[in-house]
Amino acid sequence: MRSLSGLVLIAIVSVLVSCALLGGCHSGEHAVGAASAGATGIATAGSVDVADAPPPPPYFPPVGAALGDMDGDGHPSVDDAIRVMRMLVGLDQQYIYADVDGDGAITVADVIKLLRAVVGLEQWPFGYPEPANQVSNLQVQAQSPNILVTWGAPADTELTVVSYEVARQVDGGGWSIVAAELGPTTLQYRDTSTQSGTHDYQYRLRVKYILSQASLYTYSGSLRFTR
Ligand SMILES: [Ca+2]
Numbered sequence: 001m002r003s004l005s006g007l008v009l010i011a012i013v014s015v016l017v018s019c020a021l022l023g024g025c026h027s028g029e030h031a032v033g034a035a036s037a038g039a040t041g042i043a044t045a046g047s048v049d050v051a052d053a054p055p056p057p058p059y060f061p062p063v064g065a066a067l068g069d070m071d072g073d074g075h076p077s078v079d080d081a082i083r084v085m086r087m088l089v090g091l092d093q094q095y096i097y098a099d100v101d102g103d104g105a106i107t108v109a110d111v112i113k114l115l116r117a118v119v120g121l122e123q124w125p126f127g128y129p130e131p132a133n134q135v136s137n138l139q140v141q142a143q144s145p146n147i148l149v150t151w152g153a154p155a156d157t158e159l160t161v162v163s164y165e166v167a168r169q170v171d172g173g174g175w176s177i178v179a180a181e182l183g184p185t186t187l188q189y190r191d192t193s194t195q196s197g198t199h200d201y202q203y204r205l206r207v208k209y210i211l212s213q214a215s216l217y218t219y220s221g222s223l224r225f226t227r
């Protein structure tokens with residue numbers, strides 16, 4: 001199955017390389033000279049044997065890499081494009097670095113744009129991912145018999161928020177998720193499952209964004225609460 005997937009990918013990439021060179025699948029008119037010069041680069045890069053030596057998972061570029069630079073070497077390559085293709089066809093988890101045109105989804109257009117950069121038809125780099133910022137002003141208040149958790153939406157990012165995840169710790173024990181997927185417009189959570197007696201509660205919250213991005217956790221202060 002693995003080698004079949006690899007062959008399919010090679011076939012698809014071959015078609016896309018043709019599209020990128022001819023400009024017929026995307027946008028169009030480019031100097032013949034540029035396309036000819038690029039063709040040499042593609043032929044060389046095309047010798048990568050995907051079927052026999054797929055790149056090792058998890059295919060995530062290092063922090064700070066440019067969009068589309070999936071292997072983090074600072075340059076666009078067919079290998080980068082293959083990694084985006086693998087996400088596109090569901091072989092790997094999708095990741096924001098593969099969204100080179102920044103439209104919030106990984107599509108064939110991203111692969112074509114990347115391949116066009118490989119042959120010099122697109123300017124490189126395409127830019128950098130938006131930061132997956134944390135929430136602001138996380139607060140907890142006693143509203144007996146519940147605890148109310150409130151926060152502010154993350155600032156300074158254009159990334160689309162998918163959901164918020166809230167977890168709770170009681171008396172310094174382990175963290176348990178009390179709300180896994182609160183909607184993107186939600187800015188509070190009422191904890192109705194407080195325990196009887198007096199306990200110390202702490203909450204942490206993270207933002208889940210599109211394309212498998214998540215913020216770091218934001219931690220509340222500790223609240224001693226009696227029910
Ligand atoms: Ca690269």
Ligand SMILES: [Ca+2]
Pocket residue numbers: 098099100101102103104105106107110
């Ligand atoms: Ca895209």
